[in-house]
Amino acid sequence: MPEREDALRCRLRVQGIVQGVGFRPFVHALATRYRLTGRVGNDMDGVYVEVQGPPDRVAGFRADLVTHAPPLAVVERVSAETIACRAESGFSIASSASGGPSRTLVSPDMATCDDCLRDLSDPADRRFGYPFTNCTNCGPRLTIVTGVPYDRASTTMARFTMCPDCASEYGDPGDRRFHAQPVCCPKCGPHVRLVSLDGTEVPGGDPIAGAADSLRAGRVVAVKGLGGYHLAADATSEAAVRVLRRRKSRDAKPFAVMVGSLDAARQLCAVDPAEAQALGSPRRPIVLLRRRPDARIASAVAPGDRHLGLMLAYTPLHHLLTRAFPRPMVMTSGNASDEPMCRTEAEAFERLAGIADHLLAHDRPIHTRADDSVVRIVGSREYPVRRSRGYAPAPLALPEPARRPVLGSGAELKSTFCLASGERAIVSPHIGDLENYETLRAYTSGIDRFRRLFGIDPAIIAHDLHPEYLSTKHAHECADVELMGVQHHHAHVASCLADNGETGPVIGVALDGLGYGTDGALWGGELLVADLAGFERRGHLEAVALPGGAAAIREPWRMAAAYLDAAYGGAIPEGLPVARRNAARWHRVLTVARSGVNSPWTTSAGRLFDAVAALIGLRDRVSFEGQAAVELEQRADPAETSAYTASVTGSETLLIHGTDLVRDLVDDLTGGADPPTVAARFHNGLVRALAHACFRLSAETGLSAVALSGGVFQNVLLLCRVREELEQMGLRVLVHRSVPPNDGGISFGQAAVAAARDARR
Incomplete structure (x- = not known):
């Protein structure tokens, strides 16, 4: 023409x-x-x-x-x-053009689309039952990308030469696999095999059917997913789940469960429309749901927990496995506790020996780890708990663009890192706790990989003030960069501000376990007046001793002793159950707390929750972070409306008296109140005290917005009631939307702070 x-x-x-x-x-x-x-x-x-x-x-x-x-x-x-x-x-x-710095983005991995599921299920289709079926609308992305521009040669699929049929689809503009880089079929693509941990093939023609037989026999199967290996077990078998717990050294932390369909999810949990949407979204996160009383699930899956972390099958391999084994499956990270997920077969053979009985492996390499994401639904919206597969590395917007490239190095626990340039911030998938050497290696290699992949070479590294955090030490080992310390709770509030596209100033409420303060003390229950660039500490929980230091985090009864001692001026009431249960060490711990030796003062909200959990008899010792606080939230009676009273004193710096809550609680317990009532009244009392303090700060500063952040705000009962109370006072409340309120969001907050400071100077 x-x-x-x-x-x-x-x-x-x-x-x-x-x-x-x-x-x-x-x-x-x-x-x-x-x-x-x-x-x-x-x-x-x-x-x-x-x-x-x-x-x-x-x-x-x-x-x-x-x-x-x-x-x-x-x-x-x-x-x-x-x-x-x-x-x-x-x-x-046109052929892709390479060369020069990368400024493009990479898609997160996405769940198998409906079209590919139809191919998987159609006996007449050449991909019938093929575990690596994908198209341009679904399948692996970040986990297989080795470089950009995004072409097959820059993925781990480069080793697989397309057969004529796949090449025809790839080159046909009318086909949904047109230029789908991971396209493959049984003739030319990866294959699955079932092997023992000594590397020998398990006899049988169908590896997936063999894995299902192994699960039925009560064995543990390591399954290679999109971003790493999972450990799978029959979630209806008490014995199988207990074997997995023992081998993985995971005493009580809940396991996630995978099912094949939304109908199967509804047999285990109450699922409202927003939760159903999250479960079935292309991101396929684990969604924390209310467990049905009649759910056919082993009690060892989530001991004492009224909730269950459920996810739907999200790869063709998972779909085929849930069809071959239609019962609910535990599907937890393929690692020993505190280690990163195994990514390669070699890692699985080395690190999962003694944990898994069989490996359901395949030969498509994983280049980047990506653990499963976790969300809750709050007010019909997703509230992130862990941001990883399906979400990372989708960019987040910085309210104040980064004039120079920034690396937010994150925290020590629930670690992530964040690379920022211009208006974009790219937060890594969840990495884990850096105290473990293998996790630290994954952290440092992940930073190097993302720097190359996204073409961001940081000029500024923002880090936590805590000198012993390994993320801080890593920052100080980097050459030719400007280092910028960011206080832990300021980073929390900044992450919430940036998550909402705002710059502040706001009243920031940061509640967590522990964070290093500008005065060298251990903060954790903070009221800040903050914008992205800076903050002023305007209030906090009253400080109490942390008897035994880190031992008090593992043993909440120590915090109960410290709070009782502070509340009663040393004249603790006799006969309290928590003292009787720990009589052998009770007075020695009180002596340590009073001496100040290995007993730093802390304003931690997390430790207050620990103390209350021990006082009402829920938990004296924990096996994972936040266990006592989670159980306290679970036990609280949601219908209880009365509250304990905590005074808020001070002028320049407000002081919220947690000891007042403890005295009311003890009076209630000795009067015969039951734990659900006590737990609810404690929550309500803390809510009212926080709201009252924020209202006072609003009147003093003229600020009308409050940002809620920190790991304690994973407690949805607390979050919703604080928000409701503040909104009734006419204040505007910001909560997290895309990054978690816990330390998984710290790196984003650090990057936002560094960008704002650099721009303003």
Whole structure:
């Protein structure tokens, strides 16, 4: 067709998540529909498009480019310039251009789409029962990418040469696998095998059926997923789950459970529409749900927990396994406790020996680890607990752009790191606790990998003030960078501000376990007046001793002793059950607390929750972080409306008296009140004290917004009641939306603080 005399040629630059999500095939189809000539290609900046034709058709193309983008694409920005027309016919997909720094983004891994599930289930389809079925709308992304631009050669699928049938689909603009980089089939793609931990093949023709037989026999099977290995066991078998607990050295922390369908999830838990949407989303997180009383699930899966962490199958391999083994399966990280997930077969053989009986392995390499994400639903919206597979590394917006590239190095527990440049912040998948050497190695290698992948070479490293955090030490080992210390609770509040696209100032309520204060003390129940660049400490919980230091974190009864001693001025009432249960060491711990030796003072809200849990007899010792506080939330009677009273004193710095709550609690217990009532009244009392303190600060400062952050706000009962109380006072409340309130969000907060400080100076 001859070109019209008024033809226009336009060059477009599209930035965002536009590689590996079917964007080029979409552009090809769109240009063909508008009868335009030109080309589209990937490069280090994203996607470039040249279209030529009548101005009205070019304008229509440009509008649809954004409004009708593929489901996994995130178009951040489109810039355009008019260029000289060229004589050409048709529209083509150009070879990817490489070279120079990368400024493109990588999509998170996504669950198998409905179209691919139909292929998987259709006996007439050549991918029937094939565990690696995928298309441009689903499948692995981050976990297989080795570089950009995103092409097959830059993924771990490079080793698999496409057969003629797959190559035909890959090259057909009308096929949904057009330019889908991981495309493969049983003839040319990866394969599954079932092996023992000594490397020998398990006899039998179907590895997935063999794995199901192993689960039915009560064995533990290590299953290679998208971002690492999981340990699977029959979740209906008490014996199988207890074997897994013993071998994994995980005494009580709840296990996640995988099922094959939403109907199967509803047999185990109450699932409201928002929860159903989260479960079935392409991100497929673990969703914390209320367990049904009649749920057919072993008690050892989540001991004493009224909730269950459920996820639906999200890869073809998982779907096939849930069909072969239709019972609920424990599906927990493939590691010994506190280690990172195993990523390679070699790691699995070395680190899972003695834990797993069999490996359901395959030969598609995993380049980047990505553990499962965890969310709760609060007010019909997702409230993140752990951000990883399905969410990372989708970029987050910085309210104040980073003038120079920044690395937020994160905290010590629930570690993540964050790379930021310009308006974008890229938070890593969840890594874990850096106290473990293997996790520290995963952390440092992950930083190096992301720096190369996203082309961000930090000029500033923002780090926690705690000198013993390994993330802080790593920052100090880096050369040719500016180091910037960010106080732990300021980072919490900043992460909540940035998560809501705001710069402040706000009243920040940061409640967590422990964080290093600017005065060298251990903070944890803080009221800050803060913006992104700075803060002023305007209130906190009263300080009590932490008897025995870290031992008091592992043994909440020590905090009960410290709070009782502070509440009663040393004249603790006789006969309290917590003192009787720990009589052998009670007076020695009180002596340590009073001496100040290895008993630093702390304002920690987490330790107050620990003390209350021990006082009402829930838990004297914990086997994982936050265990006592979780059980306290679970035990609280949601129908109880009365509250204990905590005074709020002071002028320049407000002091919330947790000891008042403890005295009321002891009076209640000795009067015969039951633990659910006591737990609820404690929650309500703390809520009212926090709200009263925020209202006072609002009156003094004129600020009307409050940001809630810190790991204690994973307690949804506390979160919802604090928010409700503040809103009734006419205050605007900010809560987390995309990053967790716990230390998994610290790196994002650090990056936001560093960017704001650098921009303002």
